Amino acid sequence: MVPAKWPLVRETRARAHGADVSRRAAGHTDVPAVFPRWGGHSIPLLTPASPCTCWSPQLAERFGPVFTVYLGSRRVVVLHGYKAVREMLLNHKNEFSGRGEIPAFREFKDKGIIFNNGPTWKDTRRFSLTTLRDYGMGKQGNEDRIQKEAHFLLEELRKTQGQPFDPTFVIGCTPFNVIAKILFNDRFDYKDKQALRLMSLFNENFYLLSTPWLQVYNNFSNYLQYMPGSHRKVIKNVSEIKEYTLARVKEHHKSLDPSCPRDFIDSLLIEMEKDKHSTEPLYTLENIAVTVADMFFAGTETTSTTLRYGLLILLKHPEIEEKLHEEIDRVIGPSRMPSVRDRVQMPYMDAVVHEIQRFIDLVPSNLPHEATRDTTFQGYVIPKGTVVIPTLDSLLYDKQEFPDPEKFKPEHFLNEEGKFKYSDYFKPFSAGKRVCVGEGLARMELFLLLSAILQHFNLKPLVDPEDIDLRNITVGFGRVPPRYKLCVIPRS
Numbered sequence: 001m002v003p004a005k006w007p008l009v010r011e012t013r014a015r016a017h018g019a020d021v022s023r024r025a026a027g028h029t030d031v032p033a034v035f036p037r038w039g040g041h042s043i044p045l046l047t048p049a050s051p052c053t054c055w056s057p058q059l060a061e062r063f064g065p066v067f068t069v070y071l072g073s074r075r076v077v078v079l080h081g082y083k084a085v086r087e088m089l090l091n092h093k094n095e096f097s098g099r100g101e102i103p104a105f106r107e108f109k110d111k112g113i114i115f116n117n118g119p120t121w122k123d124t125r126r127f128s129l130t131t132l133r134d135y136g137m138g139k140q141g142n143e144d145r146i147q148k149e150a151h152f153l154l155e156e157l158r159k160t161q162g163q164p165f166d167p168t169f170v171i172g173c174t175p176f177n178v179i180a181k182i183l184f185n186d187r188f189d190y191k192d193k194q195a196l197r198l199m200s201l202f203n204e205n206f207y208l209l210s211t212p213w214l215q216v217y218n219n220f221s222n223y224l225q226y227m228p229g230s231h232r233k234v235i236k237n238v239s240e241i242k243e244y245t246l247a248r249v250k251e252h253h254k255s256l257d258p259s260c261p262r263d264f265i266d267s268l269l270i271e272m273e274k275d276k277h278s279t280e281p282l283y284t285l286e287n288i289a290v291t292v293a294d295m296f297f298a299g300t301e302t303t304s305t306t307l308r309y310g311l312l313i314l315l316k317h318p319e320i321e322e323k324l325h326e327e328i329d330r331v332i333g334p335s336r337m338p339s340v341r342d343r344v345q346m347p348y349m350d351a352v353v354h355e356i357q358r359f360i361d362l363v364p365s366n367l368p369h370e371a372t373r374d375t376t377f378q379g380y381v382i383p384k385g386t387v388v389i390p391t392l393d394s395l396l397y398d399k400q401e402f403p404d405p406e407k408f409k410p411e412h413f414l415n416e417e418g419k420f421k422y423s424d425y426f427k428p429f430s431a432g433k434r435v436c437v438g439e440g441l442a443r444m445e446l447f448l449l450l451s452a453i454l455q456h457f458n459l460k461p462l463v464d465p466e467d468i469d470l471r472n473i474t475v476g477f478g479r480v481p482p483r484y485k486l487c488v489i490p491r492s
């Protein structure tokens with residue numbers, strides 16, 4: 001049987017459910033609904049593996065920027081385009097600050113930050129942000145930490161001696177160690193078995209979560225949870241990551257000196273100790289372990305995948321790589337480490353980093369939000385508990401803001417004089433109350449690490465750049481780049 005394509009979306013059914021999909025005047029009470037069908041049954045969204053299109057553009061064209069999709073029995077409101085997404089994330093911050101459930105992460109449900117839709121989310125998030133700031137989030141501390149780790153990365157790259165290698169874990173170990181230092185005051189050797197094991201769990205989960213099966217599972221988990229399938233692997237991996245962070249939290253607890261916190265875990269443990277006589281303590285060892293696990297995989301896999309995808313893009317565009325070498329040589333020179341203050345003098349690198357994030361569109365559908373109360377939005381009533389998806393690809397691939405959005409063009413972020421051009425459509429980290437906690441850290445890492453790599457190495461593809469395919473291999477939770485090998489050749 002052939003899966004239903006979007007033209008099969010049943011507009012008539014939407015009308016039958018009281019939604020007028022052609023005239024959506026203010027005052028409407030229900031969001032236009034679409035019912036993807038496969039045979040006689042509702043199907044979950046199966047997203048095409050393409051570098052630029054997710055499922056929402058076609059639907060938005062037909063139904064407008066706010067529409068409902070029924071995924072199994074779940075009612076999901078999808079927002080498409082700058083105006084609707086921005087209005088939801090920034091003008092209705094509180095009303096849509098809940099987190100929609102992701103069944104594959106059921107073990108983390110209502111704990112930690114990312115998957116927390118419960119009463120502890122706000123305080124855990126606020127305290128984590130403050131603590132990260134104390135440990136250098138957005139401050140000198142993080143810059144130092146990234147620069148120190150960059151030395152290890154360069155050394156590791158030199159060891160490849162110009163031979164082909166898969167960059168996944170070599171490049172991935174750098175953001176892994178930066179966040180490990182913040183969380184555990186620890187770093188790992190690039191060949192450390194434990195580090196490689198954890199990175200492979202993060203990497204495998206990001207891949208599996210982006211496959212169609214996991215989207216099916218996340219919408220039909222009640223029926224599928226006892227069935228075999230790759231969702232079991234994801235759930236097992238999540239447990240193994242949590243076991244690791246729980247062991248580290250317990251180990252820290254035993255050796256805790258409240259007058260001298262060593263890292264993020266100690267800071268949370270000190271809060272836990274202060275709060276321990278409360279009837280409903282905010283922090284437990286379990287909640288701390290989930291918070292740490294959240295930071296660990298979100299802080300590693302996202303930045304690592306962006307860097308890896310970014311290098312592949314540069315292999316395909318040697319003319320862009322050459323311009324970057326020229327800018328780096330002029331502004332930084334060959335010997336000192338790139339620093340954050342170089343960014344203002346390096347508009348081309350700044351534009352390339354932004355364009356990488358725009359083009360790869362790492363988290364195209366954002367993470368699901370949930371309405372925390374009945375809310376009227378653009379004339380529609382969205383009931384409490386409705387899952388809301390403020391799509392990010394609809395901003396990053398906006399045709400007016402970024403002409404030829406499916407082409408990689410640093411000029412999307414440069415004005416006519418070659419200066420960096422800001423765009424308010426650039427929201428790969430989302431916005432509002434749930435905005436990515438690690439945005440500052442990730443942006444610093446991307447700029448400093450890419451600059452450091454290109455300061456010291458020329459990238460060499462194993463095939464003709466023309467033949468490099470930039471299309472993702474799967475897209476769902478995230479967009480996953482193809483696996484590839486490259487050579488790095490020392491520049492001096």
Ligand code: HEM
Pocket residue numbers: 099113114115125179294295298299300302303306362363366367368428429430431433434435436437438439441442
């Ligand atoms: C290129 C790198 C990254 C990208 C593209 C990215 C993207 C995102 C996105 C789209 C969200 C969902 C926001 C929403 O629900 O509206 C998110 C949430 C989150 N990110 Fe990131 N992220 C990146 C790096 C990081 C790093 C380095 C960390 C940790 C230091 C981190 C920690 C988190 C956390 C804890 C949340 C959950 C926030 C909440 O639910 O309140 N991320 N990120």
